[in-house]
Amino acid sequence: MRLSKEEKKFWQRNYRIEKVNEIPLHWGILKSADSDYDDDFFYYLSLRVESINEIYLKDSLITDKAVQYMAGFKELKNLLLRKNRYLTKSCILYFNQMQDLEKLNLTNTAITLTDLYESLNNKNLKEVFVSSEETEDNLEEKAFILKEKMPNCNIYLDCSHSTDVFGNLEKPIF
Numbered sequence: 001m002r003l004s005k006e007e008k009k010f011w012q013r014n015y016r017i018e019k020v021n022e023i024p025l026h027w028g029i030l031k032s033a034d035s036d037y038d039d040d041f042f043y044y045l046s047l048r049v050e051s052i053n054e055i056y057l058k059d060s061l062i063t064d065k066a067v068q069y070m071a072g073f074k075e076l077k078n079l080l081l082r083k084n085r086y087l088t089k090s091c092i093l094y095f096n097q098m099q100d101l102e103k104l105n106l107t108n109t110a111i112t113l114t115d116l117y118e119s120l121n122n123k124n125l126k127e128v129f130v131s132s133e134e135t136e137d138n139l140e141e142k143a144f145i146l147k148e149k150m151p152n153c154n155i156y157l158d159c160s161h162s163t164d165v166f167g168n169l170e171k172p173i174f
Helices: 005-015 037-050 064-070 089-097 111-121 141-147
Strands: 027-032 052-058 076-079 104-106 125-131 155-156
Touching: 005 037, 037 064, 037 089, 089 111, 111 125, 111 141, 141 155
Parallel strands: 027 052, 052 076, 076 104, 104 125, 125 155
Antiparallel strands: none
16 A cells, blocks of 8 residues: 555654554554644545554644544554643544544543533543633532442543642642
């Protein structure tokens, strides 16, 4: 199988890969902060990569479309999408499709606890991190209902990790 002209350009530019058989099918981690990764980046990646265990993507140009492409990766356990300002609550349905997903970080995005309360229902999740709006009504009630839908999941507000910088456990709201 050959790479299209656009694919070849993508793989050469981002990974210095020349031939399709050089593309790894299974990735441990994809990590980037303050990058120009966008929907097209994940489109081309999704054409050839079968699985990625962890995606750490902070402050990029992705939209809900990129999350749709990510939903196609097998074995995706950890997904950190901090500070991705173009994500909306519309991408939550793709998080529900990620059956291996255990940890989801959406801090400093437009997605709120209310959005998760209304749409998130992935029983495999163990940790969800989200920023809260000061004006969110019934904060504890929404977190409680989320906990009922996903009983094995801890929900954290306004923090990005389950431990602080000293290794002390952060307390989930539920």
